Amino acid sequence: MTETNKEGLPKIYEPKQVEGKWYQYWTENNLFRADVNADGEPFSVVMPPPNVTGSLHLGHALDNTLQDILVRWKRMQGYNTLWVPGTDHAGIATQAKVEESLASEGQSKYDLGREKFLERVWDWKHQYGNRITSQLRYLGTSCDWSRERFTMDEGCSQAVQEVFVRLFEKGLIYRGNRIINWCPKCQTTISDIEVEHSEKGGHLWHIRYPVKDGDGEIVVATTRPETMLGDTAVAIHPDDERYKSLIGKKVILPILNREIPVVADEYVDPSFGTGVVKITPAHDPNDFEVGLRHHLPQISVMTKEAMMNEEAGPYSGMERYECRKQIVKDLESQGYLVKVDEHVHAVGHCYRCDTVVEPMVSPQWFVRMKPLAEPAMEVVKDGRMTFIPERFTKIYLGWLENIRDWCISRQLWWGHRIPVWYCQDCDYIYCGKEEGLPEVCPKCGAVHFEQDPDVLDTWFSSGLWPFSTMGWPNETAEVKKYYPTSVLVTGRDIIFFWVARMVFMGLEFMHEVPFREVFIHGLILDSQGRKMSKSLGNGVDPIEVIEQYGADTLRFMLVTGNTPGNDIRFHFERLEATRNFANKIWNASRFVLMNLEGFDPHESWGELTLADRWILSRYNRLIGDVNKALEAYDIGEGARAIYDFLWSEYCDWYIELVKPRLYGKDASVSDVVKSRQTAQKVLSHVLRGTMQLLHPFMPFLTEEIWQQLPHHGQSIMVSSWPGAQAEFMDDSVENEMGLLMEVIRAVRNIRAEMNVAPGKRAEIILVSSNEESRRLLAQGSAFVANLANASEVKIEGVTYGQPEGAVTAIVGDVTVYVPLKDLIDLTKEIDRLTKELRVTEEEIRRLGSKLNNPGFVAKAPADVVAKEREKEREALKKKAALEERLRGLTALG
Ligand SMILES: [Zn+2]
Numbered sequence: 001m002t003e004t005n006k007e008g009l010p011k012i013y014e015p016k017q018v019e020g021k022w023y024q025y026w027t028e029n030n031l032f033r034a035d036v037n038a039d040g041e042p043f044s045v046v047m048p049p050p051n052v053t054g055s056l057h058l059g060h061a062l063d064n065t066l067q068d069i070l071v072r073w074k075r076m077q078g079y080n081t082l083w084v085p086g087t088d089h090a091g092i093a094t095q096a097k098v099e100e101s102l103a104s105e106g107q108s109k110y111d112l113g114r115e116k117f118l119e120r121v122w123d124w125k126h127q128y129g130n131r132i133t134s135q136l137r138y139l140g141t142s143c144d145w146s147r148e149r150f151t152m153d154e155g156c157s158q159a160v161q162e163v164f165v166r167l168f169e170k171g172l173i174y175r176g177n178r179i180i181n182w183c184p185k186c187q188t189t190i191s192d193i194e195v196e197h198s199e200k201g202g203h204l205w206h207i208r209y210p211v212k213d214g215d216g217e218i219v220v221a222t223t224r225p226e227t228m229l230g231d232t233a234v235a236i237h238p239d240d241e242r243y244k245s246l247i248g249k250k251v252i253l254p255i256l257n258r259e260i261p262v263v264a265d266e267y268v269d270p271s272f273g274t275g276v277v278k279i280t281p282a283h284d285p286n287d288f289e290v291g292l293r294h295h296l297p298q299i300s301v302m303t304k305e306a307m308m309n310e311e312a313g314p315y316s317g318m319e320r321y322e323c324r325k326q327i328v329k330d331l332e333s334q335g336y337l338v339k340v341d342e343h344v345h346a347v348g349h350c351y352r353c354d355t356v357v358e359p360m361v362s363p364q365w366f367v368r369m370k371p372l373a374e375p376a377m378e379v380v381k382d383g384r385m386t387f388i389p390e391r392f393t394k395i396y397l398g399w400l401e402n403i404r405d406w407c408i409s410r411q412l413w414w415g416h417r418i419p420v421w422y423c424q425d426c427d428y429i430y431c432g433k434e435e436g437l438p439e440v441c442p443k444c445g446a447v448h449f450e451q452d453p454d455v456l457d458t459w460f461s462s463g464l465w466p467f468s469t470m471g472w473p474n475e476t477a478e479v480k481k482y483y484p485t486s487v488l489v490t491g492r493d494i495i496f497f498w499v500a501r502m503v504f505m506g507l508e509f510m511h512e513v514p515f516r517e518v519f520i521h522g523l524i525l526d527s528q529g530r531k532m533s534k535s536l537g538n539g540v541d542p543i544e545v546i547e548q549y550g551a552d553t554l555r556f557m558l559v560t561g562n563t564p565g566n567d568i569r570f571h572f573e574r575l576e577a578t579r580n581f582a583n584k585i586w587n588a589s590r591f592v593l594m595n596l597e598g599f600d601p602h603e604s605w606g607e608l609t610l611a612d613r614w615i616l617s618r619y620n621r622l623i624g625d626v627n628k629a630l631e632a633y634d635i636g637e638g639a640r641a642i643y644d645f646l647w648s649e650y651c652d653w654y655i656e657l658v659k660p661r662l663y664g665k666d667a668s669v670s671d672v673v674k675s676r677q678t679a680q681k682v683l684s685h686v687l688r689g690t691m692q693l694l695h696p697f698m699p700f701l702t703e704e705i706w707q708q709l710p711h712h713g714q715s716i717m718v719s720s721w722p723g724a725q726a727e728f729m730d731d732s733v734e735n736e737m738g739l740l741m742e743v744i745r746a747v748r749n750i751r752a753e754m755n756v757a758p759g760k761r762a763e764i765i766l767v768s769s770n771e772e773s774r775r776l777l778a779q780g781s782a783f784v785a786n787l788a789n790a791s792e793v794k795i796e797g798v799t800y801g802q803p804e805g806a807v808t809a810i811v812g813d814v815t816v817y818v819p820l821k822d823l824i825d826l827t828k829e830i831d832r833l834t835k836e837l838r839v840t841e842e843e844i845r846r847l848g849s850k851l852n853n854p855g856f857v858a859k860a861p862a863d864v865v866a867k868e869r870e871k872e873r874e875a876l877k878k879k880a881a882l883e884e885r886l887r888g889l890t891a892l893g
């Protein structure tokens with residue numbers, strides 16, 4: 001053990017002074033760096049890469065605090081620990097940022113051209129892209145910065161290319177005309193899960209379609225009449241008796257007068273609307289599928305800007321909603337409109353710009369999902385991968401069961417460009433590395449190749465994150481040692497975007513799950529339970545919180561009261577309370593350090609008192625409790641256990657109990673010096689160990705204190721995690737101490753209730769017929785006297801009637817008597833209480849007459865009435881308590 005640092009702790013805890021210093025110390029000494037060649041069972045985690053455009057929000061703060069707690073805990077337990085940090089290139093977000101700045105210069109990306117534009121984006125990334133990772137450092141994250149990755153760095157890009165080519169060669173990537181979600185404003189495809197649906201009030205228009213050859217008519221209902229211009233059929237349910245005779249016949253599409261067939265398809269819901277639906281394969285995903293089944297043509301009637309095109313006939317050139325108005329008008333004037341109903345339905349919006357997305361048919365690249373989804377479901381069903389909490393398993397499986405092919409092409413410039421080249425003179429396609437591109441087309445001999453202009457969905461590269469960051473496709477030592485990773489910590493909002501994709505990519509390319517456990521946490525809401533958002537202005541900047549309260553306080557506050565998977569509300573009061581906890585630890589540690597003078601850490605334990613044995617027992621139990629909580633990912637429970645121990649047991653009881661020994665004033669011991677030494681040993685041993693247990697939660701504060709205490713080694717973060725020692729755990733000691741604590745509490749309560757001035761000391765009499773209890777009380781009488789502010793503690797086997805003027809309390813088989821006659825002025829106290837009783841009775845009368853007034857009860861809002869009733873109940877309770885005390889006091893007199 002080294003000597004304690006003589007400087008000691010400053011009087012006031014200043015998080016800023018503590019935090020910057022230690023983060024620098026840890027990084028300078030390479031304490032976060034993983035050594036792939038070192039021994040130790042691996043424990044590895046990849047950080048969900050934040051967007052390179054981002055700045056730290058509370059969600060990141062929570063996510064990374066949870067990861068850091070697990071990583072620091074495992075590292076101290078001796079695992080070979082790797083935590084890989086990095087950022088995501090965030091295709092659309094980053095491109096939009098740079099386009100904005102170009103626009104402010106009066107330029108567009110087309111003025112620059114692709115190559116120059118990408119240079120601008122890289123410049124932007126180099127200049128601003130480190131913001132979020134430097135913010136993560138303030139939080140205290142102990143990730144291995146020497147292994148920091150970026151989804152578009154050389155290695156990750158190589159992995160992306162390799163994966164694309166292999167999937168292409170296996171037939172799992174294909175190019176096809178498919179219905180996709182198109183954002184007319186962003187001018188790009190967006191994936192199904194990037195479409196946000198919201199309920200909108202709209203209309204259901206009922207339109208008459210005449211049957212060809214004058215054979216009557218049918219009525220279809222639609223929410224989007226403008227798309228009828230692209231109708232290529234109407235459909236009915238095959239079992240719908242009403243329309244059976246029409247199957248195979250033709251109807252006339254109003255306005256355009258095109259003949260279209262009536263088809264029968266199970267997809268039609270006979271109970272919705274009229275039971276007949278129009279089929280527009282080019283503008284609706286379900287119709288698209290129906291169209292494929294019935295070999296219907298696809299007619300696109302809109303441009304990429306959501307304007308009507310030449311297929312729209314007379315409406316060509318109109319904006320989509322303008323067209324809707326006009327077409328409804330025309331249908332009405334031509335007698336085709338049957339009726340209009342009000343109708344609420346879900347409308348899809350772009351998650352970035354909130355424009356209504358347009359389903360469109362377009363040539364895109366897809367990943368064939370069925371063969372990849374199967375094994376990704378298997379590993380969860382057979383337990384190779386588990387979700388914490390378990391309920392997310394169902395959500396994950398449900399999504400994969402219903403998955404559609406994944407559209408991976410994006411009409412952007414910033415991202416991984418699709419590694420496919422097209423011969424401009426024939427239909428030859430080359431997929432592979434650019435170096436391998438043939439000079440002449442093997443099919444037609446031409447030399448005109450052009451690369452696909454699109455880039456890949458950002459989630460394509462983040463789906464490879466657990467192995468691309470470890471150097472795959474190269475066979476690196478990291479891949480061998482650290483894959484699969486131990487746990488993924490992430491928010492419930494990206495299970496589909498990210499978690500599922502990592503799973504099937506990992507299984508396909510590594511033949512092994514990417515992580516054994518997925519620990520899902522909730523979202524952080526404001527104090528009223530609303531999502532934090534820019535528009536509500538209710539966001540909290542974690543960096544500001546760190547500035548004001550320190551990272552330790554933010555971290556601890558975020559995890560306390562937090563159970564896996566559930567959302568958390570952010571309250572500033574809780575932040576204040578956590579800061580008080582940090583101050584409490586600081587002050588207690590200062591007290592301990594100031595009282596370690598002359599302490600020799602090499603001395604043996606000496607003779608342990610009941611208090612010593614009690615705190616050692618409680619401390620060793622705490623170790624087990626914290627381990628148990630962390631193993632179950634119940635991080636909040638671990639934090640609570642440490643909080644309670646430190647605050648209520650170590651600070652409020654143990655420190656108070658050992659004070660007389662530290663000051664050399666404990667008359668009950670024979671060897672004052674030895675007793676002091678033992679107290680110092682227990683105090684510092686328990687404090688040091690508790691700082692270790694707390695370290696993963698509050699890394700900075702605990703390092704500062706640990707460094708000042710007698711310790712081994714360079715840093716608390718690489719010290720050995722405390723092990724629980726069974727020989728110190730002692731139920732009977734805890735019970736015995738529990739009895740003394742109860743007695744002290746009882747006396748304190750009586751004094752508080754009777755309004756005894758703190759300076760006045762009272763004699764107390766403890767009576768028990770149980771010999772064992774008396775022995776115990778005798779042993780602890782010095783504690784009791786000290787902590788219950790007693791002038792004398794008398795212990796007796798029997799009482800001969802109640803001592804005169806005493807208040808009593810029962811604790812187990814002990815009766816506590818506190819004679820009060822000399823402590824309070826009885827007459828004065830009776831007067832005071834009588835007055836209070838009158839005021840309370842007056843209040844009860846007032847409330848009673850109000851509540852008995854039918855006018856008030858009928859007219860006042862329900863919550864006001866309820867409040868008044870509650871007040872009445874409280875007042876009645878108070879009245880009873882006051883009467884009880886008055887009776888007691890009168891008896892004393
Ligand atoms: Zn958009």
Ligand SMILES: [Zn+2]
Nearest residue numbers: 423426441444
């Ligand atoms: Zn060719």
